[in-house]
Amino acid sequence: MSKNTRIILICSGKGGVGKTTLTANLGIALARQGFRTAVLDADFGLRNLDLLLGLENRIVYTAQEVLEESCRLDQALVKHKQEPNLALLPAGNPRMLEWLKPEDMQRIVSMLIDDFDYVLIDCPAGVEDGFRNAVAASKEAIVVTNPEISAVRDADRVIGLLNTHSVEPIQLVLNRVRPKMIASQEMLSVNDVTDILALPLLGLVLEDEQVIVSTNRGEPLTLSSSKSPAARCYTNIAKRMQGEEIPIIDPSKEGSSIGDKFKRLMQTKIF
Amino acid sequence: MSIENNERQLIKFPLRKEEDWRTSFKSKLAKFKEGFIEVDCKDWPLSWKDLVKLKSLLERSGFILDGIYSQIPETLVSAYSLGLPTNPLLSKEAEGNYQTQQNLNQSEERVLFHEGTLRSGEHIEARGDVLLLGDVNPGAQVSAGGNVMIWGRLLGIAHAGKTGNLNAKIIALELRPLQLRIANEVARGPEGKPEPGLAEEAILYSGSIVIRPAQTIFVNKKTHTIPPTP
Numbered sequence: 001m002s003k004n005t006r007i008i009l010i011c012s013g014k015g016g017v018g019k020t021t022l023t024a025n026l027g028i029a030l031a032r033q034g035f036r037t038a039v040l041d042a043d044f045g046l047r048n049l050d051l052l053l054g055l056e057n058r059i060v061y062t063a064q065e066v067l068e069e070s071c072r073l074d075q076a077l078v079k080h081k082q083e084p085n086l087a088l089l090p091a092g093n094p095r096m097l098e099w100l101k102p103e104d105m106q107r108i109v110s111m112l113i114d115d116f117d118y119v120l121i122d123c124p125a126g127v128e129d130g131f132r133n134a135v136a137a138s139k140e141a142i143v144v145t146n147p148e149i150s151a152v153r154d155a156d157r158v159i160g161l162l163n164t165h166s167v168e169p170i171q172l173v174l175n176r177v178r179p180k181m182i183a184s185q186e187m188l189s190v191n192d193v194t195d196i197l198a199l200p201l202l203g204l205v206l207e208d209e210q211v212i213v214s215t216n217r218g219e220p221l222t223l224s225s226s227k228s229p230a231a232r233c234y235t236n237i238a239k240r241m242q243g244e245e246i247p248i249i250d251p252s253k254e255g256s257s258i259g260d261k262f263k264r265l266m267q268t269k270i271f
Numbered sequence: 272m273s274i275e276n277n278e279r280q281l282i283k284f285p286l287r288k289e290e291d292w293r294t295s296f297k298s299k300l301a302k303f304k305e306g307f308i309e310v311d312c313k314d315w316p317l318s319w320k321d322l323v324k325l326k327s328l329l330e331r332s333g334f335i336l337d338g339i340y341s342q343i344p345e346t347l348v349s350a351y352s353l354g355l356p357t358n359p360l361l362s363k364e365a366e367g368n369y370q371t372q373q374n375l376n377q378s379e380e381r382v383l384f385h386e387g388t389l390r391s392g393e394h395i396e397a398r399g400d401v402l403l404l405g406d407v408n409p410g411a412q413v414s415a416g417g418n419v420m421i422w423g424r425l426l427g428i429a430h431a432g433k434t435g436n437l438n439a440k441i442i443a444l445e446l447r448p449l450q451l452r453i454a455n456e457v458a459r460g461p462e463g464k465p466e467p468g469l470a471e472e473a474i475l476y477s478g479s480i481v482i483r484p485a486q487t488i489f490v491n492k493k494t495h496t497i498p499p500t501p
Binding site for chain 1: 345390
C-alpha cells in the first residue's frame with residue numbers, strides 16, 4: 001500500500017446508535033472538503049447506507065459482482081449526484097454473508113485505495129462474522145456510541161476487540177446527546193462515557209429531529225448548508241479528522257444563549 | 272475429521288530473540304501425532320489475525336488447536352476472543368517439561384502482570400496473583416488463584432482465591448465492582464461511589480466479603496513482607 005489512504009471503520013457494537021448516519025454525513029462532509037471519499041457498506045445483512053445517501057435507485061452492480069469479477073470496480077461504484085467526490089460501494093445480496101471472508105473485504109478495500117483519500121466502512125452491528133470481516137480491512141476506527149449504558153457497554157466490548165486486531169487510532173463519537181437531560185442528570189454525561197471508554201473524543205452530535213427528516217429524504221444533513229445543530233456537529237467532526245482544532249461543544253452551554261434560541265425558533269418554520 | 276488421538280500434546284514456539292517461530296514450525300509439527308494440540312506462544316505478541324493463520328496452518332496438517340499458552344497478555348486476549356482456551360502459565364519453566372507444568376499446584380509466587388484496561392467481555396485468569404495496571408471495566412472479569420491487585424478502577428467482576436484460598440484479597444484504587452468473589456463467596460458490589468483517593472480492599476471475614484480501606488502493609492504469605500516506609 002503506497003498511498004496514505006485513510007481506511008476508517010465506523011462501528012458501535014450496538015445497533016441503532018447512528019453508524020450509518022455518521023458514515024453518510026461524514027462521507028458527504030469530507031467530499032465537500034475536496035477529498036475523494038468512498039463509503040463502503042459492510043452491513044450486508046441489513047444494508048441501508050444507499051437509502052441514506054439517496055442512491056438506492058442508481059445501484060446496478062454491488063460489491064458481490066466486483067468480488068465475483070463479473071464487473072469492474074468503477075462500474076459498481078455509485079457516484080453521488082451532488083457530490084461527485086463521494087462514491088458508494090453498495091453491499092450485495094444478504095446471502096453474501098454466507099461466503100464472505102475477511103480476505104474478500106481486504107481485497108475490495110485494496111482496490112479502492114488507489115483512487116480515494118478516504119475509505120469509510122460502515123460496520124454492521126454485533127461482533128460476529130460481519131464485524132470481523134469489516135475489521136480485517138480497516139486501519140483505524142471511529143466508535144459511535146450513545147449516552148446510555150447499554151450502548152457504552154457494547155462500545156467497550158468492541159474497543160477491546162479492535163485492540164486485538166491492532167486497529168489504531170480508535171476515536172470516539174458520542175451521538176444523540178441531549179443537553180437538557182444531561183443537565184438534569186437523567187442521561188450519562190460526556191465525562192461518564194469517556195471515563196469508561198478512555199478514548200480520544202472526536203466529537204459530540206446533538207440530538208436533532210432534522211436527522212430523521214434527512215434520512216427519510218435520502219439527503220444527508222451535511223449536504224445542504226443547513227444550520228441544524230447535528231449538521232454542524234458532523235461537519236466539525238470531518239474537520240477534526242484533518243487535524244483542525246475545533247473545540248468540542250459543551251452540552252451544558254448549548255442552546256442557552258439568545259442566539260441559539262432564536263435559531264431554534266427559526267427552524268420550527270413558524271415564520 | 273475423525274480424531275483418534277486424545278493425548279494432550281504441546282508444541283512450543285522459540286523465544287523471540289532466538290528465531291522467528293515460523294521458520295521451524297512445520298518441521299517441529301511433523302514430530303507430533305495428528306489430533307488436538309496446544310501451542311505455547313512464549314513471548315510472541317500475536318494478533319487475532321496471526322492466530323487465525325496459525326489455526327488454519329494447524330488444520331491443514333491435521334491438527335486441532337486446543338489451547339494457547341502465552342506470556343503476553345495481548346496474545347491471550349486475542350486467543351480468548353477466538354474462543355480458544357487460554358492459559359497465562361508457562362514462562363520461567365520454559366525449559367521444564369510439560370508434565371510438571373500440568374501437575375503444578377497453586378503456583379502462588381507467580382504474579383501475572385497485565386498492563387492496560389480490561390474491556391467488557393474480556394477475562395483475565397491466572398493461577399497465582401494478578402497485578403493489573405489499568406481499569407477493569409463493567410462486564411470484564413479478573414480471576415486469580417491468589418490475590419487480585421488493581422492499580423486502577425475495578426468496575427467489573429473480580430474473583431480472588433478461585434481455587435479456594437480463603438486468605439485471598441481484592442485490592443483496587445477505586446473499588447466499585449459489579450460483583451466480588453473470594454473463594455466460594457459471592458457479593459454484590461457496594462452502591463454508590465467510594466471516597467475518592469481511598470484505595471480499598473475486599474477480604475473474607477467470618478464467611479462473608481467485607482470491604483475496608485486497603486492496608487498499608489501488604490503481607491504476601493510467609494515469604495516476604497514489604498516494610499512500611501518510615
